[in-house]
Amino acid sequence: xxxxxxxxxxxxxxxxxxxxxxxxxxxxxxxxxxxxxxxxxxxxxxxxxxxxxxxxxxxxxxxxxxxxxxxxxxxxxxxxxxxxxxxxxxxxxxxxxxxxxxxxxxxxxxxxxxxxxxxxxxxxxxxxxxxxxxxxxxxxxxxxxxxxxxxxxxxxxxxxxxxxxxxxxxxxxxxxxxxxxxxxxxxxxxxxxxxxxxxxxxxxxxxxxxxxxxxxxxxxxxxxxxxxxxxxxxxxxxxxxxxxxxxxxxxxxxxxxxxxxxxxxxxxxxxxxxxxxxxxxxxxxxxxxxxxxxxxxxxxxxxxxxxxxxxxxxxxxxxxxxxxxxxxxxxxxxxxxxxxxxxxxxxxxxxxxxxxxxxxxxxxxxxxxxxxxxxxxxxxxxxxxxxxxxxxxxxxxxxxxxxxxxxxxxxxxxxxxxxxxxxxxxxxxxxxxxxxxxxxxxxxxxxxxxxxxxxxxxxxxxxxxxxxxxxxxxxxxxxxxxxxxxxxxxxxxxxxxxxxxxxxxxxxxxxxxxxxxxxxxxxxxxxxxxxxxxxxxxxxxxxxxxxxxxxxxxxxxxxxxxxxxxxxxxxxxxxxxxxxxxxxxxxxxxxxxx
RNA sequence: GGUUGCAUAGCUCAACUGGAUAGAGCAGCUGCCUUCUAAGCAGCAGGUUCGGGGUUCGAGUCCCUGUGCAAUCACCA
Numbered sequence: 028x029x030x031x032x033x034x035x036x037x038x039x040x041x042x043x044x045x046x047x048x049x050x051x052x053x054x055x056x057x058x059x060x061x062x063x064x065x066x067x068x069x070x071x072x073x074x075x076x077x078x079x080x081x082x083x084x085x086x087x088x089x090x091x092x093x094x095x096x097x098x099x100x101x102x103x104x105x106x107x108x109x110x111x112x113x114x115x116x117x118x119x120x121x122x123x124x125x126x127x128x129x130x131x132x133x134x135x136x137x138x139x140x141x142x143x144x145x146x147x148x149x150x151x152x153x154x155x156x157x158x159x160x161x162x163x164x165x166x167x168x169x170x171x172x173x174x175x176x177x178x179x180x181x182x183x184x185x186x187x188x189x190x191x192x193x194x195x196x197x198x199x200x201x202x203x204x205x206x207x208x209x210x211x212x213x214x215x216x217x218x219x220x221x222x223x224x225x226x227x228x229x230x231x232x233x234x235x236x237x238x239x240x241x242x243x244x245x246x247x248x249x250x251x252x253x254x255x256x257x258x259x260x261x262x263x264x265x266x267x268x269x270x271x272x273x274x275x276x277x278x279x280x281x282x283x284x285x286x287x288x289x290x291x292x293x294x295x296x297x298x299x300x301x302x303x304x305x306x307x308x309x310x311x312x313x314x315x316x317x318x319x320x321x322x323x324x325x326x327x328x329x330x331x332x333x334x335x336x337x338x339x340x341x342x343x344x345x346x347x348x349x350x351x352x353x354x355x356x357x358x359x360x361x362x363x364x365x366x367x368x369x370x371x372x373x374x375x376x377x378x379x380x381x382x383x384x385x386x387x388x389x390x391x392x393x394x395x396x397x398x399x400x401x402x403x404x405x406x407x408x409x410x411x412x413x414x415x416x417x418x419x420x421x422x423x424x425x426x427x428x429x430x431x432x433x434x435x436x437x438x439x440x441x442x443x444x445x446x447x448x449x450x451x452x453x454x455x456x457x458x459x460x461x462x463x464x465x466x467x468x469x470x471x472x473x474x475x476x477x478x479x480x481x482x483x484x485x486x487x488x489x490x491x492x493x494x495x496x497x498x499x500x501x502x503x504x505x506x507x508x509x510x511x512x513x514x515x516x517x518x519x520x521x522x523x524x525x526x527x528x529x530x531x532x533x534x535x536x537x538x539x540x541x542x543x544x545x546x547x548x549x550x551x552x553x554x555x556x557x558x559x560x561x562x563x564x565x566x567x568x569x570x571x572x573x574x575x576x577x578x579x580x581x582x583x584x585x586x587x588x589x590x591x592x593x594x595x596x597x598x599x600x601x602x603x604x605x606x607x608x609x610x611x612x613x614x615x616x617x618x619x620x621x
Numbered sequence: 622g623g624u625u626g627c628a629u630a631g632c633u634c635a636a637c638u639g640g641a642u643a644g645a646g647c648a649g650c651u652g653c654c655u656u657c658u659a660a661g662c663a664g665c666a667g668g669u670u671c672g673g674g675g676u677u678c679g680a681g682u683c684c685c686u687g688u689g690c691a692a693u694c695a696c697c698a
Binding site: 057068070082107108109191341348349381383386414474479481494505507511562565572575 | 624625626627632633634635637638639640641642645646647648653656657658659660661662663678679691692693694695696697698
């Protein structure tokens with residue numbers, strides 16, 4: 028709020044000093060760099076033409092005006108064209124007081140807008156892996172960030188439960204399964220199915236090799252291998268509703284769902300609605316008809332239907348096969364319509380990897396072309412791949428980091444660290460277990476979310492997951508630390524209210540901490556605008572870091588001035604509240620002790 | 622080959638959208654636990670921001686160009 032007041036004042040200063048109209052919301056203020064005195068910095072270079080003076084003079088003029096007209100400006104200094112403004116300690120104290128008593132500070136009011144977020148979207152032929160984790164954490168966190176910004180959010184999962192790739196694992200199971208079940212094998216359902224997906228691929232590759240050995244062209248061999256043909260036949264049977272095939276499909280998919288449910292539960296991720304492609308893959312054909320009528324699509328001689336996007340810098344794109352069957356695009360067009368009917372959104376976010384950038388560019392262009400007004404609100408939250416030191420992950424080749432394994436490893440590591448540090452004394456076993464879960468999950472989620480979603484990232488299983496430094500557990504630790512202070516304050520019956528007039532001078536640490544606290548809303552809004560949990564992750568790390576500095580240098584319970592003591596407790600309490608809320612925006616819980 | 626994106630400390634990432642001497646963490650080195658939790662704090666060291674041009678008061682950020690990496694360009698999803 029200080030920042031806003033400053034912007035308005037600078038606008039007035041320009042009117043008064045230079046008779047120039049400058050909108051307060053286009054005035055950029057920066058945090059003053061550590062090596063200079065002050066909290067806010069205003070850069071005057073862009074306005075030299077208006078002010079008609081040298082940078083130092085203009086800076087001094089504005090600084091002088093602000094000091095005279097604002098009671099919260101203590102001093103200013105001008106270095107080159109940078110006007111650094113110092114705020115009075117009492118204003119900072121008041122600022123904190125306002126925030127401390129404002130229950131609504133952590134959330135923005137409802138804005139009446141609906142947004143649907145689709146994420147996770149797994150295939151039912153293999154277990155989740157590290158790449159899915161980034162997707163899930165991103166989608167979940169983005170949803171929470173939007174909700175905190177006042178949106179009405181619906182989280183949906185569109186499961187890819189049909190297609191030739193699903194038939195592959197079904198076929199392998201039929202051939203080699205011997206009636207194996209999750210119970211008989213002791214394997215989680217999704218892992219059991221994943222095993223057969225790999226088996227199929229092995230068989231398929233052997234067949235190709237044999238054919239190539241017999242002198243067949245490799246490209247032809249890929250199409251001629253008996254197993255792939257069988258899989259395609261199986262898909263035909265499935266689409267025709269063949270009883271035996273559909274039953275096998277249902278049985279196997281249900282095993283997978285049971286497995287997924289456990290993983291989602293472990294990750295703490297839930298959806299409002301589950302869509303299945305087996306129910307949606309036929310949608311969209313009507314839209315093709317509609318597009319043809321509107322002249323947006325055209326038919327080629329063989330009967331296939333296309334859209335021409337060359338005038339928008341894209342290609343011609345197929346929307347319906349010659350045999351009248353749907354392709355991916357057909358289905359997604361239909362799904363857009365269905366989603367909008369189910370939940371008339373203003374925005375619809377698709378959390379999907381950047382390998383599908385082109386697909387979504389085309390999809391959105393098509394929806395606009397056929398006149399869907401909601402198409403303006405369609406947004407592809409495109410994130411970068413997670414690479415391993417060995418390169419790209421490939422399910423079929425077994426070079427993936429399995430989600431369940433990784434989660435378990437995280438819990439084990441958390442347990443080991445906690446025990447090594449002797450932190451579980453006096454803790455109930457159940458409390459300790461809960462702590463390991465919180466820390467392991469926190470470390471993993473934080474690691475995957477702190478990087479800008481758009482960028483691809485590297486995951487090194489040996490080194491990536493730390494519990495010290497710029498990590499989830501560091502932030503969680505800070506929260507536990509503050510909780511200990513608040514418990515002690517409570518047991519000592521400290522009065523946490525304080526008179527802002529009587530708190531007196533603040534240390535640099537206290538000012539810096541309050542400054543960071545006042546930046547929370549900016550971070551929250553920015554994160555929603557960019558759909559980037561990384562902004563929240565960076566913010567909460569900076570906040571925790573700042574608090575730890577304060578904690579180290581400023582004693583709390585030694586303070587004799589009652590208002591100062593109350594103020595410091597309140598400062599701690601507000602920090603804890605913001606840490607908890609920020610972390611919850613990332614889908615991470617924070618402990619009371621650790 | 623066309624298109625899109627990326628390239629910042631030994632490693633993993635920031636840099637408030639064009640602002641001051643480019644910041645954190647890890648790894649390395651040095652201090653701080655009879656005082657509120659040392660999963661912490663303070664400090665040292667580490668950079669031609671891939672190369673080359675340009676735009677301007679000012680460029681890691683914008684434009685051009687070269688190099689390298691990735692994704693995509695299926696009647697797959």
